Amino acid sequence: MPMQTVKMVITGPFSAGKTEFIRSISEIDVVTTDESISKDSAEFGTKEATTVAMDFGRITVDDDLVLYLFGTPGQRRFDFMWEILAEGMLGFVVMVDSAKPETFREAKSILETFRAYAPTPYVVAANKQDHPEAWTPEDLRIALRIEDNVKLLPCIATQKESVKNVLLELLYSILEEMDT
Amino acid sequence: MAFKGNLADFSTTQILNLINLARKTGTLHLFAPIVTNETIMDGQGKKRPKVIPGKERASVCFKEGQLILASVGDQDGNLANVLHKAGKLNTEQARVIRERGSKYSDKALALMLINANYVSKVDIVQSIRQHTLNIVFDVMGWKEEPFLFEENVLPAAERITVPIDLKNVIIEGSRRLQEVKPLEDELPNLDFALKFPDTPGDKFRGIHLGVEEWRVVSFINPKNSIRQIAKACNMTDTEIRKVVYGLLQAGLVELVKSPGMQPPKPPKPSSAGAFQSTAAKRSMVERLITKIKDV
Numbered sequence: 001m002p003m004q005t006v007k008m009v010i011t012g013p014f015s016a017g018k019t020e021f022i023r024s025i026s027e028i029d030v031v032t033t034d035e036s037i038s039k040d041s042a043e044f045g046t047k048e049a050t051t052v053a054m055d056f057g058r059i060t061v062d063d064d065l066v067l068y069l070f071g072t073p074g075q076r077r078f079d080f081m082w083e084i085l086a087e088g089m090l091g092f093v094v095m096v097d098s099a100k101p102e103t104f105r106e107a108k109s110i111l112e113t114f115r116a117y118a119p120t121p122y123v124v125a126a127n128k129q130d131h132p133e134a135w136t137p138e139d140l141r142i143a144l145r146i147e148d149n150v151k152l153l154p155c156i157a158t159q160k161e162s163v164k165n166v167l168l169e170l171l172y173s174i175l176e177e178m179d180t
Numbered sequence: 181m182a183f184k185g186n187l188a189d190f191s192t193t194q195i196l197n198l199i200n201l202a203r204k205t206g207t208l209h210l211f212a213p214i215v216t217n218e219t220i221m222d223g224q225g226k227k228r229p230k231v232i233p234g235k236e237r238a239s240v241c242f243k244e245g246q247l248i249l250a251s252v253g254d255q256d257g258n259l260a261n262v263l264h265k266a267g268k269l270n271t272e273q274a275r276v277i278r279e280r281g282s283k284y285s286d287k288a289l290a291l292m293l294i295n296a297n298y299v300s301k302v303d304i305v306q307s308i309r310q311h312t313l314n315i316v317f318d319v320m321g322w323k324e325e326p327f328l329f330e331e332n333v334l335p336a337a338e339r340i341t342v343p344i345d346l347k348n349v350i351i352e353g354s355r356r357l358q359e360v361k362p363l364e365d366e367l368p369n370l371d372f373a374l375k376f377p378d379t380p381g382d383k384f385r386g387i388h389l390g391v392e393e394w395r396v397v398s399f400i401n402p403k404n405s406i407r408q409i410a411k412a413c414n415m416t417d418t419e420i421r422k423v424v425y426g427l428l429q430a431g432l433v434e435l436v437k438s439p440g441m442q443p444p445k446p447p448k449p450s451s452a453g454a455f456q457s458t459a460a461k462r463s464m465v466e467r468l469i470t471k472i473k474d475v
Contacts, residue, residue: 004464013223025475061471065464090465101185106223135183142198143190164472171469178458178465 007068008170009085010055011110012095013103017127017157018071019055021095024163026057026069082110086117091170095157096144098126098134108144121173125155125166182206184328186213186231189222192320193350193357195327196247197429200346203245206331210238213324233326238319241335247349248334248341249308250315257311259286259293259304259340266307268299285338309342313349320353347430348388354426355390363421367428370407370417373438374400374424377431387432396423397433405438 010018055071070085086092092114096107114122124146126137135143141152151169156162187210195208211233218230238252251257260281264274277298281289293299335341357363389397392415399409410420427433 006464006468014221014225016223025472027475059468059471059475061467065467067468067471100223101183102189102220103223105189110223133184136181138202139181139183139198142201143194160475164475167472168469171465171472174465175462175469178462 003064003066005066005068006090007070007088008167009070009072009089009092009114010095011072011082011092011114012125012127013097013106013110015100016095016097016103016107017155018095021093021125021127021155021157021163021166022055022057022069022071024157024160025059025167027060028058082113083117086114089118089120091121091123091174093166093170094122094124095127095155096124096140098128098137098140099131101135101143104140104143111144121170121177123151123153123166123170123173125153125157127155127157129154130156182328182330184326186324186326187322188231188324190327192316192322193354193429195329196316196320196346196350196353197431199242199329200245200350201431204329204331205243205334206241206329207333207335208240208242209236209328209330210240210319210322210325211235211327212237213326231324231326233328237322237325238315240316240319241333241341242346243334243341243343245346247312247316247344247346249339250312250319252315252318259289259308262307262311263293263299263304266303266310268303268307273298286340287338290340304340305342308340309344312342312344313352316349317353317356320357347432350429351387351389351393351426354429355422357422357425363425366425367406367421370410370420371405371438372435373402373405374409374427374433375402375436376400377434387430392419392423393427396420396427400433402436403439408438 010021012018055069057069057071059067059069061067070089072082072085094107094111094114097103111122111124124140124144126134126140128134129137137152137154140146141148144152146152151173153166153169154162155166198204199208212235213231214234216230216232219227220230221227236253238250240250241248249257258278260269260274260277263269264271269277277289277293281292284292290301290304294301294304392413395413396409396415399412404412406420406424407417409415410417413420415423424433428435
Protein backbone atom coordinates (compact mmCIF):
# COMPACT_ATOMS: atom_id res chain seq x y z
CA MET A 1 0.00 0.00 0.00
CA PRO A 2 1.51 3.35 -0.98
CA MET A 3 2.20 5.79 1.78
CA GLN A 4 -0.37 8.52 2.04
CA THR A 5 0.83 11.99 2.87
CA VAL A 6 -1.41 14.78 3.98
CA LYS A 7 -0.55 18.32 4.86
CA MET A 8 -1.70 21.13 7.02
CA VAL A 9 -0.60 24.70 6.53
CA ILE A 10 0.38 26.98 9.40
CA THR A 11 0.03 30.56 8.29
CA GLY A 12 -0.12 34.02 9.81
CA PRO A 13 1.63 37.39 9.82
CA PHE A 14 5.32 38.02 10.27
CA SER A 15 6.56 36.86 13.68
CA ALA A 16 3.25 35.26 14.68
CA GLY A 17 4.99 32.10 15.91
CA LYS A 18 4.51 29.72 12.98
CA THR A 19 8.00 28.23 13.10
CA GLU A 20 7.80 27.70 16.87
CA PHE A 21 4.42 26.04 16.46
CA ILE A 22 5.79 23.47 14.04
CA ARG A 23 8.98 23.03 16.03
CA SER A 24 6.98 22.16 19.17
CA ILE A 25 5.25 19.15 17.60
CA SER A 26 7.37 17.95 14.70
CA GLU A 27 9.14 14.64 15.18
CA ILE A 28 12.01 15.84 13.04
CA ASP A 29 14.04 18.95 13.41
CA VAL A 30 12.08 21.48 11.49
CA VAL A 31 13.39 21.85 7.99
CA THR A 32 13.46 25.57 7.87
CA THR A 33 14.43 27.94 5.17
CA ASP A 34 15.01 30.77 7.55
CA GLU A 35 17.57 33.29 6.49
CA SER A 36 19.51 35.50 8.78
CA ILE A 37 18.28 39.03 8.56
CA SER A 38 20.90 41.26 7.09
CA LYS A 39 21.89 44.50 8.71
CA ASP A 40 20.48 46.36 5.74
CA SER A 41 17.09 44.72 6.05
CA ALA A 42 14.10 46.42 7.60
CA GLU A 43 13.68 43.43 9.90
CA PHE A 44 17.14 43.68 11.38
CA GLY A 45 16.99 43.73 15.14
CA THR A 46 13.53 42.20 15.52
CA LYS A 47 14.22 38.52 14.82
CA GLU A 48 17.42 36.65 14.26
CA ALA A 49 16.05 34.94 11.17
CA THR A 50 12.92 34.95 9.09
CA THR A 51 11.18 32.35 6.97
CA VAL A 52 11.70 33.11 3.29
CA ALA A 53 10.11 30.06 1.70
CA MET A 54 8.59 27.66 4.18
CA ASP A 55 9.06 25.63 7.33
CA PHE A 56 8.48 21.96 7.19
CA GLY A 57 7.65 19.54 9.99
CA ARG A 58 6.54 15.93 10.03
CA ILE A 59 4.40 13.63 12.16
CA THR A 60 4.45 9.97 11.15
CA VAL A 61 1.20 8.23 12.04
CA ASP A 62 2.21 4.77 10.86
CA ASP A 63 3.80 3.09 7.88
CA ASP A 64 0.97 4.23 5.64
CA LEU A 65 0.28 7.78 6.75
CA VAL A 66 2.40 10.86 7.30
CA LEU A 67 1.25 14.35 8.22
CA TYR A 68 3.34 17.25 7.01
CA LEU A 69 3.11 20.69 8.54
CA PHE A 70 4.05 23.57 6.30
CA GLY A 71 4.69 27.03 7.69
CA THR A 72 4.26 29.89 5.30
CA PRO A 73 6.59 32.85 5.10
CA GLY A 74 5.03 35.81 6.87
CA GLN A 75 6.33 38.51 4.63
CA ARG A 76 4.26 39.65 1.66
CA ARG A 77 7.15 39.53 -0.74
CA PHE A 78 7.01 35.73 -0.48
CA ASP A 79 3.26 35.44 -0.86
CA PHE A 80 3.68 33.76 -4.24
CA MET A 81 4.46 30.67 -2.12
CA TRP A 82 1.11 30.71 -0.37
CA GLU A 83 -1.01 29.29 -3.16
CA ILE A 84 1.58 26.59 -3.81
CA LEU A 85 1.59 25.61 -0.15
CA ALA A 86 -2.21 25.72 0.07
CA GLU A 87 -2.66 23.24 -2.76
CA GLY A 88 -4.18 20.01 -1.48
CA MET A 89 -4.08 20.96 2.20
CA LEU A 90 -6.32 19.16 4.66
CA GLY A 91 -6.86 22.31 6.66
CA PHE A 92 -4.99 25.34 7.94
CA VAL A 93 -4.14 27.19 11.11
CA VAL A 94 -3.97 30.99 11.17
CA MET A 95 -1.55 32.10 13.87
CA VAL A 96 -2.05 35.53 15.40
CA ASP A 97 0.33 37.23 17.81
CA SER A 98 -2.20 38.22 20.48
CA ALA A 99 0.08 40.92 21.86
CA LYS A 100 0.68 42.73 18.57
CA PRO A 101 -2.43 44.56 17.37
CA GLU A 102 -0.34 46.07 14.59
CA THR A 103 -0.46 42.62 12.94
CA PHE A 104 -4.21 41.96 13.27
CA ARG A 105 -5.13 43.56 9.95
CA GLU A 106 -2.56 41.44 8.15
CA ALA A 107 -3.78 38.31 9.97
CA LYS A 108 -7.30 38.95 8.75
CA SER A 109 -6.06 39.54 5.22
CA ILE A 110 -4.05 36.29 5.24
CA LEU A 111 -7.03 34.39 6.60
CA GLU A 112 -9.26 35.67 3.80
CA THR A 113 -6.61 34.86 1.20
CA PHE A 114 -6.27 31.26 2.35
CA ARG A 115 -10.03 30.85 2.53
CA ALA A 116 -10.15 31.87 -1.10
CA TYR A 117 -7.45 29.38 -2.06
CA ALA A 118 -9.34 26.40 -0.72
CA PRO A 119 -12.63 25.91 1.17
CA THR A 120 -10.99 23.67 3.73
CA PRO A 121 -11.60 23.86 7.49
CA TYR A 122 -9.39 26.15 9.51
CA VAL A 123 -8.87 27.38 13.05
CA VAL A 124 -7.38 30.58 14.40
CA ALA A 125 -4.70 30.25 17.08
CA ALA A 126 -4.44 33.24 19.42
CA ASN A 127 -0.75 32.79 20.08
CA LYS A 128 1.45 34.21 22.85
CA GLN A 129 -1.36 34.08 25.41
CA ASP A 130 1.34 34.02 28.08
CA HIS A 131 2.37 37.55 27.10
CA PRO A 132 1.22 40.16 29.63
CA GLU A 133 -0.18 42.37 26.87
CA ALA A 134 -2.00 39.61 25.00
CA TRP A 135 -5.55 40.38 23.90
CA THR A 136 -8.02 37.73 25.07
CA PRO A 137 -9.37 35.27 22.49
CA GLU A 138 -12.84 36.77 22.99
CA ASP A 139 -11.59 40.26 22.12
CA LEU A 140 -9.56 38.92 19.22
CA ARG A 141 -12.63 37.27 17.76
CA ILE A 142 -14.35 40.62 17.58
CA ALA A 143 -11.22 42.48 16.48
CA LEU A 144 -10.60 40.06 13.62
CA ARG A 145 -14.30 39.60 12.90
CA ILE A 146 -14.10 35.84 13.17
CA GLU A 147 -17.49 34.18 12.83
CA ASP A 148 -18.83 32.31 15.86
CA ASN A 149 -18.66 28.97 14.04
CA VAL A 150 -14.88 29.28 13.54
CA LYS A 151 -12.73 28.05 16.39
CA LEU A 152 -10.47 30.68 17.91
CA LEU A 153 -8.14 28.91 20.31
CA PRO A 154 -5.76 30.22 22.97
CA CYS A 155 -2.25 29.09 22.14
CA ILE A 156 1.33 29.20 23.35
CA ALA A 157 3.31 27.89 20.42
CA THR A 158 6.31 26.96 22.51
CA GLN A 159 4.22 24.51 24.54
CA LYS A 160 3.59 21.16 22.97
CA GLU A 161 0.25 20.52 24.69
CA SER A 162 -1.06 23.85 23.47
CA VAL A 163 0.01 23.06 19.90
CA LYS A 164 -1.55 19.59 20.14
CA ASN A 165 -4.82 21.16 21.22
CA VAL A 166 -4.88 23.47 18.20
CA LEU A 167 -4.16 20.64 15.76
CA LEU A 168 -6.73 18.37 17.39
CA GLU A 169 -9.39 21.06 17.21
CA LEU A 170 -8.62 21.51 13.53
CA LEU A 171 -8.96 17.77 12.96
CA TYR A 172 -12.27 17.73 14.87
CA SER A 173 -13.45 20.55 12.61
CA ILE A 174 -12.51 18.48 9.58
CA LEU A 175 -14.52 15.57 10.93
CA GLU A 176 -17.47 17.86 11.68
CA GLU A 177 -17.37 19.17 8.14
CA MET A 178 -17.59 15.63 6.80
CA ASP A 179 -20.76 15.14 8.80
CA THR A 180 -22.46 18.14 7.24
CA MET B 181 -9.13 42.30 30.86
CA ALA B 182 -7.20 45.30 29.56
CA PHE B 183 -6.16 45.65 25.96
CA LYS B 184 -3.91 48.16 24.30
CA GLY B 185 -2.70 49.16 20.87
CA ASN B 186 -2.53 52.04 18.45
CA LEU B 187 -5.35 53.60 16.43
CA ALA B 188 -3.18 53.20 13.33
CA ASP B 189 -3.79 49.45 13.65
CA PHE B 190 -7.16 49.30 15.34
CA SER B 191 -9.40 52.30 14.79
CA THR B 192 -11.68 53.97 17.31
CA THR B 193 -14.65 52.62 15.36
CA GLN B 194 -13.32 49.09 15.72
CA ILE B 195 -12.72 49.61 19.44
CA LEU B 196 -16.26 50.91 19.92
CA ASN B 197 -17.58 47.93 18.02
CA LEU B 198 -15.60 45.54 20.23
CA ILE B 199 -16.84 47.26 23.40
CA ASN B 200 -20.40 47.19 22.12
CA LEU B 201 -20.38 43.52 21.10
CA ALA B 202 -18.55 42.31 24.22
CA ARG B 203 -20.71 44.59 26.44
CA LYS B 204 -17.59 45.79 28.18
CA THR B 205 -17.39 48.05 31.21
CA GLY B 206 -14.34 50.25 31.62
CA THR B 207 -12.46 53.30 30.41
CA LEU B 208 -10.68 53.83 27.12
CA HIS B 209 -7.66 56.11 27.43
CA LEU B 210 -6.16 57.74 24.35
CA PHE B 211 -2.72 59.28 24.51
CA ALA B 212 -0.70 61.75 22.50
CA PRO B 213 1.62 59.75 20.25
CA ILE B 214 5.35 60.02 20.87
CA VAL B 215 7.41 58.70 17.99
CA THR B 216 10.61 57.06 19.22
CA ASN B 217 13.81 56.12 17.45
CA GLU B 218 13.02 52.45 18.01
CA THR B 219 11.29 50.42 15.34
CA ILE B 220 8.67 47.69 15.32
CA MET B 221 7.49 45.33 12.58
CA ASP B 222 3.95 45.24 11.26
CA GLY B 223 2.24 42.03 10.16
CA GLN B 224 3.91 42.12 6.76
CA GLY B 225 7.34 42.41 8.27
CA LYS B 226 7.64 46.09 7.38
CA LYS B 227 9.60 48.30 9.69
CA ARG B 228 8.05 51.40 11.22
CA PRO B 229 8.82 53.74 14.12
CA LYS B 230 7.65 52.65 17.53
CA VAL B 231 5.04 55.01 18.95
CA ILE B 232 4.63 55.19 22.71
CA PRO B 233 1.91 56.86 24.78
CA GLY B 234 2.46 60.44 25.87
CA LYS B 235 0.09 62.64 27.83
CA GLU B 236 -3.51 61.46 27.97
CA ARG B 237 -5.57 63.23 25.30
CA ALA B 238 -8.99 61.78 26.00
CA SER B 239 -10.81 59.21 28.03
CA VAL B 240 -14.11 57.55 27.21
CA CYS B 241 -16.10 55.53 29.72
CA PHE B 242 -18.43 52.62 29.05
CA LYS B 243 -20.82 50.55 31.11
CA GLU B 244 -22.04 47.20 29.84
CA GLY B 245 -21.35 48.17 26.25
CA GLN B 246 -22.91 51.62 26.44
CA LEU B 247 -21.09 54.92 26.20
CA ILE B 248 -21.61 56.88 29.43
CA LEU B 249 -19.07 59.74 29.58
CA ALA B 250 -16.13 61.22 27.72
CA SER B 251 -13.57 63.87 28.40
CA VAL B 252 -10.83 65.34 26.29
CA GLY B 253 -7.72 67.10 27.47
CA ASP B 254 -8.43 70.57 26.20
CA GLN B 255 -12.17 70.57 26.97
CA ASP B 256 -13.12 71.13 30.55
CA GLY B 257 -15.84 68.68 31.54
CA ASN B 258 -17.04 71.02 34.29
CA LEU B 259 -20.86 70.97 34.33
CA ALA B 260 -21.14 74.75 34.11
CA ASN B 261 -18.97 74.76 30.99
CA VAL B 262 -20.92 71.93 29.43
CA LEU B 263 -24.22 73.75 30.02
CA HIS B 264 -22.74 77.01 28.76
CA LYS B 265 -21.49 75.36 25.59
CA ALA B 266 -24.93 73.83 25.08
CA GLY B 267 -26.51 77.29 25.38
CA LYS B 268 -28.34 76.48 28.62
CA LEU B 269 -26.38 79.08 30.62
CA ASN B 270 -25.12 82.45 29.45
CA THR B 271 -21.48 83.47 29.90
CA GLU B 272 -22.08 85.39 33.10
CA GLN B 273 -24.17 82.61 34.67
CA ALA B 274 -21.51 80.08 33.80
CA ARG B 275 -18.76 82.25 35.30
CA VAL B 276 -20.63 82.75 38.57
CA ILE B 277 -21.51 79.09 38.89
CA ARG B 278 -17.93 78.08 38.15
CA GLU B 279 -16.68 80.35 40.89
CA ARG B 280 -19.26 79.52 43.52
CA GLY B 281 -19.87 75.91 42.58
CA SER B 282 -16.30 74.70 42.42
CA LYS B 283 -16.58 72.98 45.77
CA TYR B 284 -19.63 70.97 44.74
CA SER B 285 -19.71 67.72 42.81
CA ASP B 286 -21.44 67.65 39.43
CA LYS B 287 -24.44 65.86 40.89
CA ALA B 288 -24.81 68.33 43.77
CA LEU B 289 -24.38 71.27 41.43
CA ALA B 290 -26.95 69.87 39.02
CA LEU B 291 -29.46 69.55 41.85
CA MET B 292 -28.86 73.14 42.90
CA LEU B 293 -29.26 74.44 39.35
CA ILE B 294 -32.50 72.52 38.88
CA ASN B 295 -33.89 73.74 42.21
CA ALA B 296 -32.94 77.32 41.31
CA ASN B 297 -34.75 76.92 37.95
CA TYR B 298 -31.63 77.68 35.95
CA VAL B 299 -32.01 74.49 33.97
CA SER B 300 -34.17 71.39 33.86
CA LYS B 301 -33.06 67.81 34.35
CA VAL B 302 -33.64 67.24 30.64
CA ASP B 303 -31.34 70.16 29.83
CA ILE B 304 -28.57 68.61 31.90
CA VAL B 305 -28.95 65.13 30.45
CA GLN B 306 -29.10 66.43 26.87
CA SER B 307 -26.12 68.72 27.37
CA ILE B 308 -23.92 65.99 28.83
CA ARG B 309 -25.05 63.57 26.16
CA GLN B 310 -24.12 66.03 23.40
CA HIS B 311 -20.82 66.88 25.09
CA THR B 312 -19.95 63.18 25.29
CA LEU B 313 -20.97 62.54 21.68
CA ASN B 314 -19.00 65.50 20.35
CA ILE B 315 -15.86 64.16 21.98
CA VAL B 316 -16.38 60.64 20.73
CA PHE B 317 -17.11 61.79 17.17
CA ASP B 318 -13.93 63.83 17.30
CA VAL B 319 -11.93 60.89 18.65
CA MET B 320 -13.26 58.69 15.85
CA GLY B 321 -11.25 60.79 13.43
CA TRP B 322 -7.96 60.25 15.27
CA LYS B 323 -5.51 58.00 13.50
CA GLU B 324 -2.28 57.41 15.37
CA GLU B 325 -2.92 57.65 19.09
CA PRO B 326 -1.85 54.83 21.40
CA PHE B 327 -4.78 53.54 23.43
CA LEU B 328 -5.42 51.49 26.54
CA PHE B 329 -8.74 50.03 27.61
CA GLU B 330 -8.94 49.40 31.35
CA GLU B 331 -11.68 47.00 32.28
CA ASN B 332 -14.03 47.91 35.15
CA VAL B 333 -12.55 51.39 35.62
CA LEU B 334 -15.43 53.87 35.81
CA PRO B 335 -15.74 57.62 36.44
CA ALA B 336 -16.06 58.86 40.02
CA ALA B 337 -19.51 58.33 41.51
CA GLU B 338 -20.22 62.07 41.72
CA ARG B 339 -19.92 62.48 37.94
CA ILE B 340 -23.16 62.54 35.94
CA THR B 341 -23.22 59.82 33.32
CA VAL B 342 -25.70 59.39 30.48
CA PRO B 343 -25.97 55.95 28.84
CA ILE B 344 -25.83 56.16 25.04
CA ASP B 345 -26.33 53.25 22.64
CA LEU B 346 -23.02 52.64 20.88
CA LYS B 347 -24.52 51.29 17.66
CA ASN B 348 -25.98 54.67 16.78
CA VAL B 349 -22.72 56.35 17.76
CA ILE B 350 -20.83 54.04 15.42
CA ILE B 351 -23.23 54.69 12.56
CA GLU B 352 -23.23 58.45 13.05
CA GLY B 353 -19.47 58.56 13.61
CA SER B 354 -18.85 56.51 10.49
CA ARG B 355 -21.17 58.84 8.61
CA ARG B 356 -18.91 61.69 9.58
CA LEU B 357 -15.72 60.00 8.53
CA GLN B 358 -14.93 61.52 5.20
CA GLU B 359 -11.72 59.72 4.35
CA VAL B 360 -12.14 57.48 1.37
CA LYS B 361 -8.97 55.41 1.75
CA PRO B 362 -9.84 53.69 5.04
CA LEU B 363 -13.25 52.84 3.61
CA GLU B 364 -11.64 51.23 0.58
CA ASP B 365 -9.36 49.26 2.89
CA GLU B 366 -12.32 48.03 4.90
CA LEU B 367 -14.53 47.35 1.92
CA PRO B 368 -12.30 46.74 -1.08
CA ASN B 369 -14.69 44.58 -3.07
CA LEU B 370 -18.11 45.94 -3.99
CA ASP B 371 -19.07 42.64 -5.62
CA PHE B 372 -19.93 41.20 -2.22
CA ALA B 373 -23.60 41.13 -1.26
CA LEU B 374 -25.14 41.96 2.10
CA LYS B 375 -27.45 40.07 4.37
CA PHE B 376 -29.03 40.68 7.70
CA PRO B 377 -27.51 38.68 10.57
CA ASP B 378 -29.07 35.30 11.25
CA THR B 379 -29.49 36.20 14.90
CA PRO B 380 -30.23 39.92 14.87
CA GLY B 381 -31.32 39.91 18.52
CA ASP B 382 -32.15 43.46 19.48
CA LYS B 383 -29.59 45.04 17.19
CA PHE B 384 -32.26 46.88 15.25
CA ARG B 385 -34.10 48.22 18.27
CA GLY B 386 -33.80 51.97 18.66
CA ILE B 387 -31.68 52.41 15.54
CA HIS B 388 -31.93 55.75 13.78
CA LEU B 389 -31.07 55.38 10.13
CA GLY B 390 -30.79 58.28 7.74
CA VAL B 391 -32.56 58.45 4.40
CA GLU B 392 -29.57 57.04 2.54
CA GLU B 393 -29.15 54.16 4.97
CA TRP B 394 -32.81 53.27 4.60
CA ARG B 395 -32.52 53.26 0.82
CA VAL B 396 -29.59 50.86 1.03
CA VAL B 397 -31.27 48.69 3.66
CA SER B 398 -34.33 48.31 1.43
CA PHE B 399 -32.16 46.61 -1.21
CA ILE B 400 -30.28 44.26 1.10
CA ASN B 401 -30.53 40.76 -0.21
CA PRO B 402 -27.84 38.09 -0.68
CA LYS B 403 -28.61 38.23 -4.41
CA ASN B 404 -27.81 41.94 -4.74
CA SER B 405 -24.15 42.93 -4.83
CA ILE B 406 -23.16 46.19 -3.16
CA ARG B 407 -22.34 47.54 -6.59
CA GLN B 408 -25.87 46.77 -7.78
CA ILE B 409 -27.35 48.43 -4.71
CA ALA B 410 -25.24 51.53 -5.37
CA LYS B 411 -26.54 51.65 -8.92
CA ALA B 412 -30.15 51.24 -7.79
CA CYS B 413 -29.70 54.00 -5.20
CA ASN B 414 -27.78 56.24 -7.63
CA MET B 415 -24.80 56.35 -5.27
CA THR B 416 -21.12 56.62 -6.01
CA ASP B 417 -18.72 53.93 -4.80
CA THR B 418 -17.61 56.24 -2.00
CA GLU B 419 -21.16 57.00 -0.92
CA ILE B 420 -22.19 53.36 -0.79
CA ARG B 421 -18.97 52.45 1.03
CA LYS B 422 -19.71 55.03 3.72
CA VAL B 423 -23.21 53.71 4.28
CA VAL B 424 -22.26 50.02 4.18
CA TYR B 425 -19.23 50.60 6.40
CA GLY B 426 -21.45 52.14 9.06
CA LEU B 427 -23.98 49.31 8.86
CA LEU B 428 -21.21 46.70 9.03
CA GLN B 429 -19.51 48.32 11.99
CA ALA B 430 -22.80 48.41 13.88
CA GLY B 431 -23.30 44.71 13.15
CA LEU B 432 -26.58 45.38 11.35
CA VAL B 433 -25.50 43.61 8.15
CA GLU B 434 -22.95 40.99 7.12
CA LEU B 435 -20.96 40.49 3.93
CA VAL B 436 -21.74 37.43 1.85
CA LYS B 437 -20.60 36.33 -1.56
CA SER B 438 -23.04 37.38 -4.25
CA PRO B 439 -24.17 34.90 -6.92
CA GLY B 440 -22.05 36.72 -9.48
CA MET B 441 -18.81 36.12 -7.63
CA GLN B 442 -16.53 33.36 -8.74
CA PRO B 443 -16.60 30.42 -6.36
CA PRO B 444 -13.22 29.58 -4.87
CA LYS B 445 -11.14 27.14 -6.82
CA PRO B 446 -11.68 23.60 -5.59
CA PRO B 447 -8.57 22.19 -3.95
CA LYS B 448 -6.43 20.03 -6.13
CA PRO B 449 -5.93 16.55 -4.78
CA SER B 450 -2.86 15.88 -2.73
CA SER B 451 -0.02 14.83 -4.95
CA ALA B 452 0.73 11.85 -2.80
CA GLY B 453 -2.72 10.56 -2.25
CA ALA B 454 -6.12 11.76 -3.28
CA PHE B 455 -8.92 10.83 -0.91
CA GLN B 456 -10.85 7.93 -2.32
CA SER B 457 -14.00 8.39 -0.28
CA THR B 458 -15.40 10.19 2.72
CA ALA B 459 -15.07 7.00 4.75
CA ALA B 460 -11.40 6.69 3.87
CA LYS B 461 -10.83 10.34 4.67
CA ARG B 462 -12.65 9.99 7.97
CA SER B 463 -10.52 7.00 8.87
CA MET B 464 -7.39 8.91 8.01
CA VAL B 465 -8.42 11.94 10.12
CA GLU B 466 -9.26 9.69 13.06
CA ARG B 467 -5.82 8.09 12.81
CA LEU B 468 -4.26 11.53 12.83
CA ILE B 469 -6.25 12.45 15.94
CA THR B 470 -5.12 9.32 17.74
CA LYS B 471 -1.53 9.96 16.79
CA ILE B 472 -1.46 13.62 17.82
CA LYS B 473 -3.03 12.75 21.17
CA ASP B 474 -0.11 10.41 21.74
CA VAL B 475 2.65 12.73 20.57
